[in-house]
Amino acid sequence: MDNHFETGLDVLKQKLLTMASHAETAVNRAVQALVQRDSDLAQRVKEDDRVIDQFEVEIDELAIQLLTKAPLATNLRLVTVAMKISQDLERIGDEASKIAKRARDLALEPPVKIVLDLPRIAGLALEMLKAALDSFVNRDSAAARAIIPRDKEVDALNKQIHATLVQHMEENPDTIGRCLHWIVAAKSIERIADHATNVAEDVVYLCEAQDIRHTGVKSQNATPASA
């Protein structure tokens, strides 16, 4: 009987990873559409969000079915963590859609003459997401813990971009509309980093059975499993 259960778990893991790769692609494309003012690409991102949403539904259904088999210990943590991660991935997909929408709006208007460090913040957020998903695949708790402090960097960068845009809007009121789009896009990227952090916290729970959310104790060192 456990073979069936293990198979179910494998299917769950696979679905989650597939959903993750869709989410990563969506973010990549959305940022690309934004920076390169590509409306078609933006449109594709919005359409593909439906696929990501569908994955969340399927994963939740499969997880509930697996819970009826009353899994215990690691299996139990895996199923509940899978549900959480799929929710974070779905939100990431939504943020990517938001970015794509702003990209499309900006592409319709002439570009703003301003230098923004958007590629850098986007790069950071994408790295964090990739690292979180890798730590899930490899069950690497230390790697997951290492991601969490990087969120501060993203927050700081977003603040900086925000300040730059505000200053530009004060000096060039005719760019307000377009600058607001940029502010929202940057915020979405910052949120993507937050979701990546959530995934990392979930991975730590899965590996160590320790819930490190909202504790403010975000150390780099992995605590040994309690006896």
Added chain:
Amino acid sequence: MAAISQSTSGAGAEQKSATDTALAVRNLSVFFNDKAVLKNVTMDIAARAVTAIIGPSGCGKSTFLRAINRMHELNPEARMDGEICLFGDNIYGSGIEPVIVRRRVGMVFQKSNPFPTMSINENVTVGLRLNGVRDKKILAERTEQSLRMAALWDEVKDRLHAPAISLSGGQQQRLCIARALAVQPEVLLMDEPASALDPLATQKIEDLIIELKKIYTIVIVTHNMQQAARSSDFTAFFYLGELVEFGPTAKIFTSPAQKRTEDYVTGRFG
């Protein structure tokens, strides 16, 4: 030679705090024909809580349970080492008769076994009557009290003189529980009490256990991990005669510390 007097009823233990230890097991080893069936078990079983013993077949969990009321001594080839202290009294102390221990530690078995020649109320009071209690008033009171505690009173109060074997399987098991409770033990041992019952009857027994732990210390052997997870406060995992891990049930079933426990609990063996 210290004689252990039967302590006052289990209900009189409300002075004890919830973190009291009911059974202090120290270096317990049991041998059958010089083959070690239990090896050096040390653990503290909390009072007025439910402790579940889990493990694959042959791991020694039934032997451990039976060592607590010295029932393993029914096997002439059994030998033991170590000690078990029941609220401070070593049940294996010199001069302690097993009969005395068994009046303080009751047992319910896997297959319900009400005595077939006796009626329902005769079964409940058999432990009292065969130990010399004659007062009809006390017997009647104890019958009602025990049957109420076993959640059986309402179903049988009108037919106390009916033969005990006329009850259904689940009712018979609850009758056996009432019979064990009638002698007012301090600890109740249960050896897979619901494994021969249908899901509904099993549910009743589990609800009963959760009620009973307010008064009694309960140790239950089960091969059903869901049952252990549902109805126990602490869980001990035995494997090949050794105590591998012991801790709060929630921890054992969500994040066990030992790999062997993890493997057993997720079904990778046993």
Added chain:
Amino acid sequence: MDAANHNWRKAKNTMMQTLAFACAILVILPLVLVFFHLVTQGASSINWAFFTQLPKPVGEVGGGMANAILGTFILITLASLIGVPVGVLGGVFLSEYTHKRLNWWIRFTADVTNGVPSITWGMVVYALIVVPMKGFSTLAGGIVLGLMMIPLIMRTTEEVLQLVPSGYREAALALGIAQWRMIIQIVVRTALKGIITGILLALARVAGETAPLLFTAFGNGYWTHKLTEPIAALPLQIFNYAISPYDDWHRQAWAGALVLILLVTAVNISVRVLTRDRFSRRSA
């Protein structure tokens, strides 16, 4: 399948059934013959006098076997006084107290003793009791029958006790009940019907024993007033009458045999009645 094959198999089936039925008849036949003979030959001699009068000398009409009937009852009562306590307690010991070597020897001895011919028993008790007492006696008769009952009752008691599930013993011990109390009040009480059955069957068996009584009770034409006097018994009387040359006595012998077999049958029927399943409701 072939129709021919099928017919052959049907024929085989019918043959086997007929054979089995015939064997069953063969088994019942002797019993039927015995009853038939006894009734036709003996029933006519059964009258009130048969049960109330002492044997009359040859030539006189009438008389009965009153003293023999009473004698049989007295003898089996005496035998029970010896056989039942020793047999039951012995059976309890064998079943409930495990001493492997000792129990093996006891069982072995009991089984061998069961096979000792009854006439040998008679001779042994003759040598041990009749000779020192310088006379045949009721006591000796009771003793020999009692001794014969012991291994029978011991073995059936042990077997019946073994059938009591060990769960009951464990449950009783787990309640803190002392072992001897548990054995008497739980185990023996549960097996009581079986034990009584064993006793009754042993009684029925020894009631019909003739050979040992030849050497011990010896028989008596009159009422017995003391245990040290010889006593009449049905089998003895039947034997004496049957080998006599008198027709009247032959008829009385048939009657006696009929009474004896009715007695044994009555015991068997009461055993059946006793062991019937009174509780038809079983646990769900």
